[in-house]
Amino acid sequence: MAKTVEKADVLTDTAPRTAGHEVKVAARDVSVYYGDKQALIDVTIDIPARQVMAFIGPSGCGKSTFLRCINRMNDTIDICSVKGRIEVDGVNIYDPKIDPVLLRARVGMVFQKPNPFPKSIYDNIAYGPRIHGKAKAGSEMDAIVEKSLRRAGLWNEVKDRLKEPGIGLSGGQQQRLCIARAIAVNPEIILMDEPCSALDPIATAKVEELIDELRERYTIVIVTHSMQQAARVSQRAAFFHLGNLVEEGETERMFTNPSDQRTQDYITGRFG
């Protein structure tokens, strides 16, 4: 008896996390076209809440394209069209009634290259809450700025120079500033598009550490080129190739025992 219980425990621990976590983002048959060119082919995937999901795959495989579908960032590209359904908490975000501006307040994004606004550190963080009317200027806003910077692990480094321009920070600090900026509007999901590819190893380690902390509160989807990074930070991984979602599952299993030959080839470095 005891043995079965133990087995069940193991199962709950290693079985698909979706079992223990509610599904935050559900994509069904998502296809993306840039003009006539199809960049993403019928992707169906569930992204569980409060975990880190890594999208891996060779360049041009569609992983960034899919990531940008989740907060409708692709809307800004004229020739881009999206087919299929993406649900966040069961609501189709491509419903015409959905306002992408509100969606993006719930689904934050961190970009490949740190892109702080050319404003002060304080204003970088305060901008989002300000435009969404989430806080009044003054102590309320100060509290949000401090909380966001603390969560991004940047508070101690910048608390004495909040009025200085965000551009003056180092690359790694800038990227954490961008994460703090995304956190400030209190999103539920944070999308990260290769957030460490422009950073040095030490800054990368700090951001990865931060990602690990953030998953307590946020659902995180990260696109990365680095297998090691995917292995370090993510609980689940999805492998994209030529616009197809080839395989999706627990990171540990994916890296030790991939079920698809292409995944095997990619993670062992045979292509990509």
Added chain:
Amino acid sequence: MSDTTEQTGGAKRNVWYDPDARLKKRHAADMRLRAYGIAAIIFALGMLATLIGTILITAAPAVTQTMVTFEVEVPEGSVDPDNPSGASYQTMLNASIARIFPDVDTPRERRELRQLFSNGGQYQLRDQILADPSVIGGTVSIAFPLSDIGDQLHKGVIDRNLPPDFRRVSDTQIGWYDVLVERGQISAPLNWGLIFNADSRFPELAGLKGALVGSFYALLICFLISFPVGIAAAVYLEEFAPKNRLTDLIEVNINNLAAVPSIVFGLLGLAVFLNFFGMPRSAPVVGGLVLSLMTLPTIIIATRAALKAVPPSIREAAIGVGASKMQTVGHHVLPLAMPGILTGTIIGLAQALGETAPLLLIGMNAFITAAPDSMFNPSTALPTQIYIWADSPERGFTSRTSAAIIVLLGFLITMNAIAIYMRKRFERKW
């Protein structure tokens, strides 16, 4: 050693230090190209120096204005302060002139004498008496310009050693002038009248005030119209408009508009603003409207370039935190593009300031002796004033034309310098 030397025509050659013929030729070509470039720059600078030098030399005489000082008696009762136009100021002036030259008595000689002094003296006398009526019944000291011939004689532009038939001053006039010099009545202070007087038939009285005010109003109108409209058009085309055949067509046409000869805009202004809408002729408001038509494409093109130069990462960042399109543009893109936009605007306005042809067609080359009170009054502009003066036969206008050109160039250089300063000052690197 076999690596670094090779056998050419019997002589040993070190390949590291002795270039072969082919390499020498390549170097020679480099040097030639550099020489051509330097020669071209020297040529261009030489032309510029010649141009500026000529203008400066020609303008030099206009820096000062020869004045003559007289003590004028103002008899009691000759001027009624309530009705100043009733008095004859010329008579008073003539009386004090006659006191110095008592021998002049024939009408012919008197006319000749009067030719030496500016016609404006009497008006200056009137203004001076009205400004201080207490001088009535006493004397007033008045310094007023010599006429053009006197002025030119003083500055040596008219050569007194030429035979009398070849100069515009007679020997008697030279004699009178010498008497005045001897009595210390002639002076040559800085020619502030050139800036503060309005236009006149008489070069010694002519100034640029009307043209400066006219140009100011025209540029103001031009700025007020082309700046907001240009930015709005550029922001819409660059940030909001869908990319399709229609917007392509608009873009091509804006670029074409920038290349349309300015006289065409003048004709348009004449046909539309003056003849169709019946706006006032020669008025700076119409000049400003026509100039804004010309400046619009420049500003639109500069604004679009400045908007394009804002990195997409900033737009993504703003959209990523949930800013709407309008907020993205208004809060981030436009402020970042503003230095570029302002630079383009200043350069566009500088172009407009120097534009002559369209203003000629709407009548801003009229002869107007008072500065405009408003933008609806007839007026000239700086370039058209230069055009008018260049056409005038009096010797004094030669130097004044060049002086006016310097004033115009001064404004243009200042505006361009501001544009360059702003570009450097606000240049941002990502």
